Amino acid sequence: MTAPDDVPPDIDLERVPSHVACVMDGNGRWASQRGLPRTEGHAAGEAALLDTVDGALDIGVRWLTMFAFSTENWRRPTDEVRYLMGFNESLLLRRRDELHAKGVRIRFAGRRDWRVPRRVLRRMDESAGLTAGNRRLTLTMAFNYGGRAEIVDAVRQLVRDGVPADKVDERSLRSRLYHPDAPDPDLVVRTSGEYRISNFLLWELAYSELVFTDVLWPDFRRRDLFDAVAEYQRRERRYGGVRS
Ligand code: IPE
Ligand code: IPE
Ligand code: MG
Numbered sequence: 001m002t003a004p005d006d007v008p009p010d011i012d013l014e015r016v017p018s019h020v021a022c023v024m025d026g027n028g029r030w031a032s033q034r035g036l037p038r039t040e041g042h043a044a045g046e047a048a049l050l051d052t053v054d055g056a057l058d059i060g061v062r063w064l065t066m067f068a069f070s071t072e073n074w075r076r077p078t079d080e081v082r083y084l085m086g087f088n089e090s091l092l093l094r095r096r097d098e099l100h101a102k103g104v105r106i107r108f109a110g111r112r113d114w115r116v117p118r119r120v121l122r123r124m125d126e127s128a129g130l131t132a133g134n135r136r137l138t139l140t141m142a143f144n145y146g147g148r149a150e151i152v153d154a155v156r157q158l159v160r161d162g163v164p165a166d167k168v169d170e171r172s173l174r175s176r177l178y179h180p181d182a183p184d185p186d187l188v189v190r191t192s193g194e195y196r197i198s199n200f201l202l203w204e205l206a207y208s209e210l211v212f213t214d215v216l217w218p219d220f221r222r223r224d225l226f227d228a229v230a231e232y233q234r235r236e237r238r239y240g241g242v243r244s
Contacts, residue, residue, distance in 0.1 A: 018183055052075055057102060058224065067142045069143045070199055104139050115185075138182065209235045
């Protein structure tokens, strides 16, 4: 792969994380700072999402998982929740063709429960179906996603499958997570200066490198992704072992 001109020299293209996961946070504060309603912050986050996808494509990230709506976000005011449902639906409608053209496979992680409007589910299914054959980058939108819910769902599946207690191990549980084909995230980026996980990918990020930035999500661009990747490349991953 030839490096696009704007990829900074401090990134080693031979050691790009294969899976990057992002907690897209700070939309509300971005809007408040401008005297705008919170929903304007969500709308402004679209450009950040698309630029981040382009940045991932630039440097050859293969898996990108984005936290779009958590199982706890239903606690927000009804108007904001309604806005987010409609916004995510229209975003898919507006952007799926260009993402498809770029070779992006779109898919979703989360619970398909009664609270997610049917038309949103339909748009999700259409987008996933349209892009199912793409392999350049897998963009997983974590939507109505909770890390605890995912583990509970996997345990329920183990029980349904009649797996005996002594056959329950990390492998059998992991294979029942929402997307067992995806490698665990190498790098998790959280924006907006919050230093927490907020129920994101609890199982999968056991050994992920965590990078926190003060940038509010609507201001995040591929350059911020590259900075996080450069930081990742300065880390030493040990997985409980010792330096070899
Ligand atoms: C992230 O931004 C988007 C969602 C959680 C849907 P927030 O809406 O959480 O923004 P802040 O954290 O209130 O600034
Ligand atoms: C996490 O952000 C969820 C998403 C980005 C979708 P929140 O804004 O909901 O997290 P908390 O409430 O600050 O922990
Ligand atoms: Mg937030």
